[in-house]
Amino acid sequence: MVASEVRALFAVASRPEVVSLAGGMPNVSALPLDDIGRIVHEVVAEQGATALQYGSAQGDPVLREHICEVMAEEEIDAAADDVIVTVGSQQALDLVTRVFVDPGDVVLCEAPTYVTAINTFAAFQADVRHVGMDGDGVVPEALDEALTRMAAEGRRVKFFYTIPNFHNPAGVTLSAERRDRVLEICRRHGLLVLEDNPYGLLRYDGEPVAPLRSKAPDNVIYLGSFSKTLSPGFRIGWALAPSAVRAKLVLAAESAMLSHSTFNQMVVRRYLTTHAWREQIKDFNEMYRQRRDAMLGALDALMPAGTEWTRPDGGFFVWLTLPEGLDAKAMMPRAVNERVAYVPGTGFYASDEGRRSMRLSFCYPTCDQIREGVRRLVGVIEGETELRDTFGGMSPPAAAGDGSPFPDLP
Helix, strand or coil: CCCCCHHHHHHHHCCCCCEECCCCCCCHHHCCHHHHHHHHHHHHHHHHHHHCCCCCCCCCHHHHHHHHHHHHCCCCCCCHHHEEEECHHHHHHHHHHHHHCCCCCEEEEEECCCHHHHHHHHHCCCEEEEEEEECCEECHHHHHHHHHHHHHCCCCEEEEEECCCCCCCCCCCCCHHHHHHHHHHHHHCCCEEEEECCCCCCECCCCCCCCHHHHCCCCEEEEEECCCCCCHHHCCEEEECCHHHHHHHHHHHHHHHCCCCHHHHHHHHHHHHHCCHHHHHHHHHHHHHHHHHHHHHHHHHHCCCCCEECCCCECCEEEEECCCCCCCCCCHHHHHHCCEECEEHHHHCCCCCCCCEEEEECCCCCHHHHHHHHHHHHHHHHHHHHHHHHHCCCCCCCCCCCCCCCCCCC
């Protein structure tokens, strides 16, 4: 386990003069806060004796039924008995890893991948290996080759972790055709798939693509969350797993935290019962679409030649690759001095990759702040380019444990 340095970056990014394009924090101010306040009051007044008591480690059964309704929006046919409520989908990652991974086992992930997933797998002493991806998501041939190579080396691969929709951090979506090929490859190699889908309902362009779980219910553990479509403060996520796996996850959850917050679950279930949550998600999508368009428009207008970026159809993130010879992590002090923050790409790899890349988030700042943040970032990149042209290329990688910022954000 390694210490997270996210607090240091948050301390900088939270300064009022800094435009933060770093954290993947949803804009909770767009929630109907008066309605949520009313719901909280009703839960206490009408069900307080239950809401303030211990609950089940699997989660509130009524909430689990509502979760099945949420998943049905993405063509997932599920039974409430196969759902386990978790403390955000992050705990689901922890529980799955706890159940399946022994020290030295291999876990395959996309390159890049969610930074806290890397930290979770590493905490259980997994050997995290990356599989290449492009604008259409993970490359099936690279996945097949990695599994064949691991088998030849006698290595045990426990699962393939993937974020197929609006990837964090890359912003890309796994194409429908590739989804079938990925599932066929994993089935052929006898490999479990761990599908993480916190952004699936936050689509701004294009047609929905069916989740992997809807195509292979016996071979996919599906992770979902209300952190992006409601609020991260409730800390409510879930795992949908085949029955035998679900039973083990419940046992692991009991040993980890005994039971969830009954109160939070009852507030969320009443919200889903009484509030037009589908319309609320549409409102979120319109707001985030405007912010994504503001970021892409500013990047198109201002970024210098040699810079590339993804164009997400949904979610929160754009993945930007700098011109040759620039280092996003080494560039961070200059960026902070120019009052703009981002997440260097190195944090999203288990290996020393991603030095030319950065993750930009458009979910939290306003459209005007996004445009100003991109303008400041362009100035930083142009300054670094001048230094590169004057003094040479990319600086050598920092030594391990040098204390340089290594942010780990949602």
